[in-house]
Amino acid sequence: MSNHITSLHIRSVPVLDQDEALDFYTTHLGFEARDDIDLGFMRWLTVGVPGQDTSLLLELVGGPQHDESTAVQVRELVTKGALGGLFLHSSDVHATYAALRDAGVEITQEPVEQPYGTDFGLRDPFGNHVRISQPNAAPPQEVQDTYEGATTA
Numbered sequence: 001m002s003n004h005i006t007s008l009h010i011r012s013v014p015v016l017d018q019d020e021a022l023d024f025y026t027t028h029l030g031f032e033a034r035d036d037i038d039l040g041f042m043r044w045l046t047v048g049v050p051g052q053d054t055s056l057l058l059e060l061v062g063g064p065q066h067d068e069s070t071a072v073q074v075r076e077l078v079t080k081g082a083l084g085g086l087f088l089h090s091s092d093v094h095a096t097y098a099a100l101r102d103a104g105v106e107i108t109q110e111p112v113e114q115p116y117g118t119d120f121g122l123r124d125p126f127g128n129h130v131r132i133s134q135p136n137a138a139p140p141q142e143v144q145d146t147y148e149g150a151t152t153a
Helices: 018-028 068-080 093-102 140-152
Strands: 010-015 032-038 043-048 055-060 085-089 106-114 117-123 129-135
Touching: 010 018, 010 068, 018 032, 018 043, 018 055, 093 106, 093 117, 093 129
Parallel strands: 010 055, 085 129
Antiparallel strands: 032 043, 043 055, 106 117, 117 129
């Protein structure tokens, strides 16, 4: 069976202020602004990593997809960081960490060496989790074996 899906195009990230989100994702994470369209019923605001086709829709909580009572609950979940997150790659994770730390971004975990590479965690201004990693060349089975060895030791 073929479903004819060819790529992931846009992923929605819930935000509480679209202008603040645009500033954070472009200034601190280096994304480029893509679309900023007033649709009347909502603002279609997308950003993306330069040179890549996938975009993030910086979607204001509420809008046409939520009634007000649901929006209140979603806002609470966003601020708790309970709605998933983003995983990004960096060519120099330590430099990325230092730049974000020095810019005052909320770091949730300093760089940690893992079997798959080095990564660290942060939160965007609304509570969404972001992990930035610099993968190493370890194949998946080697990563799995390392973790299994750690749990049996």
